[in-house]
Amino acid sequence: MSTSKRIAVLVSGGGTNLQALIDAQNSGQIAGGSIAAVISSKPDAYALERAARAGIPTYVVARIDYPDNQAMTVALRDKLQELDIHLVVLAGFMTILTEEIIHAFPNAILNVHPALIPSFSGEGCYGLRVHQQALAYGVKLAGATVHFVSTDCDGGPIILQKSVAVEEGDTPELLQRRVMEQAEWVLLPQAVSLFCQDRLRVEGRIVHIID
Numbered sequence: 001m002s003t004s005k006r007i008a009v010l011v012s013g014g015g016t017n018l019q020a021l022i023d024a025q026n027s028g029q030i031a032g033g034s035i036a037a038v039i040s041s042k043p044d045a046y047a048l049e050r051a052a053r054a055g056i057p058t059y060v061v062a063r064i065d066y067p068d069n070q071a072m073t074v075a076l077r078d079k080l081q082e083l084d085i086h087l088v089v090l091a092g093f094m095t096i097l098t099e100e101i102i103h104a105f106p107n108a109i110l111n112v113h114p115a116l117i118p119s120f121s122g123e124g125c126y127g128l129r130v131h132q133q134a135l136a137y138g139v140k141l142a143g144a145t146v147h148f149v150s151t152d153c154d155g156g157p158i159i160l161q162k163s164v165a166v167e168e169g170d171t172p173e174l175l176q177r178r179v180m181e182q183a184e185w186v187l188l189p190q191a192v193s194l195f196c197q198d199r200l201r202v203e204g205r206i207v208h209i210i211d
């Protein structure tokens, strides 16, 4: 295995997925890597407090400071390169990044999405909206996906997926919480750990997990 990987976690909000990564790291479940930075697109994201509490350096690259997503992406890419980051994890990160960062970190950016991709995904489908749409459609199985980020929004190669049952009387908030607890907080640390152990091999759209 190569040397320990420096992980940057990109956040925009509450940061419960970041917390799952911090907890996994503290209990030794992320072999081969450590969280070196947390970068937020919003200066007031609660995720920044979680990172500070865990002693992880925090940075803000605020969307509001840039004219468009591309200018913000370039600033973010430069910051990640300056910090010597090997793996970028989007954990509730709500800005769509442009190709500059994907070219700088090929197959080294992971995203967690709160649905079974390709369902309920793509531009405009994020956060609570995903669960609103899933309930309105009447699906009986929801879930989460961790995938590599490509230039196609939510369309990169899938690493891990886990289904979660929809229950009678669910609200978007109840379903969101169940998907987080049963799927996102489990899958994201697993995928990060697999990446850091060099156990993910990408062949076209297919991700092979190496024993």
Ligand code: GAR
Binding pocket: 012, 013, 014, 015, 016, 017, 018, 047, 091, 092, 093, 094, 112, 113, 114, 125, 126, 127, 130, 180, 184
């Ligand atoms: C999570 O459910 C995450 O999957 C979703 O936003 C929430 C962030 O929660 N991300 C997306 O919808 C991205 N397409 P968190 O800040 O508590 O981790």
